[in-house]
Amino acid sequence: MSDCSVQNIPAVQANVGEVNPQYRLNYHLMGERGWINDPNGFIFYDGKFHLFYQHNPYDSVWGPMHWGHAVSADLVSWEYLPIALTPDMPYDKDGCFSGSAIEKDGKLYLIYTGHVTKPSEGGIDFVQQQCVAVSNDAITFHKLAQNPVVRTEDIPNLASKRDFRDPKVNFINGEYFMVLGSNDGAGRGQALLYTSADLIHWRFRNILAKSDGTLGDNWECPDLFPSGNSFVFMVSPQNVDPDVYQNTNTSVCMVGDLDVENGTFISKYACRMDYGFDFYAPQSTVDSNGRRIVVAWMNAWGSENPTHTLRHGWAGAMTLPREVVIRRGSICFQPISEIEQYRRNPFTMRAFELEGTVSLPVGGDSYELVLSLEPKDAAEVGLKLRVGDGEETLIYYVSNESTVVFDRNQSGIGPKGVARAPVKLDNGSLTLRVFVDRCSVEVFLGEGETVMTGLIYPSEQSTGIESFAKGTAFVRDLRKWDLKI
Numbered sequence: 001m002s003d004c005s006v007q008n009i010p011a012v013q014a015n016v017g018e019v020n021p022q023y024r025l026n027y028h029l030m031g032e033r034g035w036i037n038d039p040n041g042f043i044f045y046d047g048k049f050h051l052f053y054q055h056n057p058y059d060s061v062w063g064p065m066h067w068g069h070a071v072s073a074d075l076v077s078w079e080y081l082p083i084a085l086t087p088d089m090p091y092d093k094d095g096c097f098s099g100s101a102i103e104k105d106g107k108l109y110l111i112y113t114g115h116v117t118k119p120s121e122g123g124i125d126f127v128q129q130q131c132v133a134v135s136n137d138a139i140t141f142h143k144l145a146q147n148p149v150v151r152t153e154d155i156p157n158l159a160s161k162r163d164f165r166d167p168k169v170n171f172i173n174g175e176y177f178m179v180l181g182s183n184d185g186a187g188r189g190q191a192l193l194y195t196s197a198d199l200i201h202w203r204f205r206n207i208l209a210k211s212d213g214t215l216g217d218n219w220e221c222p223d224l225f226p227s228g229n230s231f232v233f234m235v236s237p238q239n240v241d242p243d244v245y246q247n248t249n250t251s252v253c254m255v256g257d258l259d260v261e262n263g264t265f266i267s268k269y270a271c272r273m274d275y276g277f278d279f280y281a282p283q284s285t286v287d288s289n290g291r292r293i294v295v296a297w298m299n300a301w302g303s304e305n306p307t308h309t310l311r312h313g314w315a316g317a318m319t320l321p322r323e324v325v326i327r328r329g330s331i332c333f334q335p336i337s338e339i340e341q342y343r344r345n346p347f348t349m350r351a352f353e354l355e356g357t358v359s360l361p362v363g364g365d366s367y368e369l370v371l372s373l374e375p376k377d378a379a380e381v382g383l384k385l386r387v388g389d390g391e392e393t394l395i396y397y398v399s400n401e402s403t404v405v406f407d408r409n410q411s412g413i414g415p416k417g418v419a420r421a422p423v424k425l426d427n428g429s430l431t432l433r434v435f436v437d438r439c440s441v442e443v444f445l446g447e448g449e450t451v452m453t454g455l456i457y458p459s460e461q462s463t464g465i466e467s468f469a470k471g472t473a474f475v476r477d478l479r480k481w482d483l484k485i
Contacts, residue, residue: 020312023439023457026366027342027483028298029053029078029318031068035060035308036316038166038221038281039295040067041084041101041110044288045138049075051295051318052084052110054098060308060315065095067112069139074338075293075321077485084133084141085112091129091148092116098166098221098281099130102176102199108138109199111178113165114148127152128164130178132199150178150194150202159192159207160185166221168283169199173260179208179222181235189219189237193263206263209233215252216240221281224258224265227292227326231258233265234273234294236281246275246419247300251282253331271331275421276406276443276452278303279319292324293336298440298453306414306457307439319453320435320442332448335435343368343481350477354381354469362480363387363463365438369480371467372431375399378471385436386411386456387464393456395443396468397423397430404432404445404452412458421450429476437483 019033030036034057041052048071055068067085070078085096092114099112114131117124129148133141155164159182166181178194190210194202208224211217216237223234233254242248251274254267273282274296282296298319299305305315322333347362354373365386375381375397382396382404394407406419423430423445433444443452467478 019314020307020310022312022460023307024314025317025437025440027076027339027485028320028437028440029070031055031057031314031316032080033060033314034058035062035314036068037062037297037299038098039283039297039318040098040112042283042285042295043101043103043108044285045101045103045108048073049285049287050101050108050138051078052101053318055083057083060305060313065097065115067096067110074341075336076338076342081139085110087115089114089143089147090116092131094126097128100168100283102169102171104199108135109133110135110141111167111169111199113167115165126162128162130167130180130202144200146200149200154194154202154204156192156204156207158184159190160218163218164192168221168223170225172226172258177224178202179224181218181220181222183218184210187217188213189216189235191219191222191233191235195263208263209235209254209265209267211237214241216249221283223282223284225284225286225292227255227324230255230268230326231265232292232324232331233267234282234284245272246277246417249280249301251280251296255326255331269329269331273333274451274453276419277408277415277417277454278440279451279453284324293321294324294333295319295321298455303455304415317440322448322451325448327447330449333444333451334448335433335444339368339435339483342483342485344484345482347480348478349475352475354378354467354473354475355471357384357466357468360465360467360480363465364482365436365460365463366484367436367480367482369434369436369465370431370477371434371475372429372477374429374474374476375425376471376473378469378473381469381471381473382467383432383434384464384466384468385434385441386458386462387466388462389459391458391462392466393441393458395432395434395441404443404450406441406443406452406454408454408456411456412462414455414457419452419454421445421452423450435483
């Protein structure tokens with residue numbers, strides 16, 4: 001077995017040094033330095049939350065994928081642990097790609113994709129196979145001698161022999177279920193289902209679910225879990241229609257039934273998981289209280305990363321973890337309650353008419369703000385965040401479209417764009433719960449029926465907050481807290 005402790009990677013240790021703190025997030029998980037993307041192995045184990053992540057410790061761009069590792073008691077304050085997986089075996093030498101974690105017999109198992117590139121007539125090709133590593137202490141992981149445990153020859157017909165990755169394993173109905181991202185080789189994404197009694201010997205069961213032609217040509221990072229009497233299936237389709245979705249890569253969530261006998265998922269309801277710019281590859285876990293919690297990569301493939309171009313030494317972060325709640329048949333995503341213990345310096349304004357622009361007597365770059373309003377006759381009403389030096393980030397409701405707009409065209413340096421989300425008023429009112437953290441904005445609408453996430457890169461002096469209305473609106477309640485770790 002291969003020992004994957006960080007002590008075997010002196011170059012990684014040497015690279016863990018100073019980074020520029022200008023855009024470093026306060027209450028979101030990042031890497032210590034270097035690049036991170038997909039959350040991996042998200043699990044509540046031995047009284048703590050463990051979150052692994054795709055990590056290039058050598059540079060602030062995507063590169064040889066390792067598994068970074070952090071732990072937390074509350075999903076807000078994180079402690080870094082040694083790198084858990086390094087690409088050091090023949091079957092994973094070009095990357096330990098995404099995967100999941102599960103507890104078995106008191107030990108922590110990581111199930112991941114071993115990625116190997118190889119030359120081909122068309123240039124570079126690759127092989128992806130599924131592998132397992134195990135740990136007794138949740139720090140040092142040993143790769144099994146039986147690896148790979150799901151090989152290329154285990155891929156069924158009518159499935160790509162190349163794109164075969166991101167195993168998510170859960171224990172369902174007395175078996176281990178592994179869901180894998182794939183495609184049919186003919187332009188449609190799909191997920192494959194394998195089952196096992198011991199995490200080592202796997203058999204193909206069925207194509208769990210498949211695109212209807214509108215959900216991309218490849219699926220990544222699938223996740224399947226029970227919720228009440230239903231099952232939830234999350235997946236990240238690639239190359240979707242950008243006129244329908246904000247990005248060409250997105251994340252969707254389906255609620256339906258799992259046919260355990262046949263190994264198929266029947267969707268009854270589907271939704272986008274986030275209507276903003278930067279949300280991909282979500283993964284879930286269950287805590288000791290039975291809460292289903294989801295976290296995602298807060299970035300987007302192909303997007304500009306100013307922390308790299310400015311040589312700040314890091315790039316990538318995770319979203320604020322969100323609790324999954326099915327309410328009245330719809331799936332909602334709510335901020336974890338633990339964030340509230342970090343509130344400081346409360347500020348409140350109540351029951352006032354809003355017309356024009358009002359500057360709040362408070363500001364900041366790391367805070368939570370809740371705005372409850374009635375649009376009345378206002379054509380537009382909402383917030384201007386990180387205001388100053390000609391910069392502003394707009395979050396506002398458009399009455400004649402019944403949409404909320406997230407406009408970052410004047411947010412500072414970095415990526416631009418305008419995102420829109422359909423919203424229904426609740427008895428004529430709308431509640432925006434907004435989390436700002438240095439270079440990120442996350443907006444939860446209503447009770448979490450709709451969420452919008454985006455990265456912004458304003459100057460350090462742009463800390464103002466304004467509310468505005470084109471027309472007359474009524475603000476029932478406006479509350480703001482600094483968030484301090």
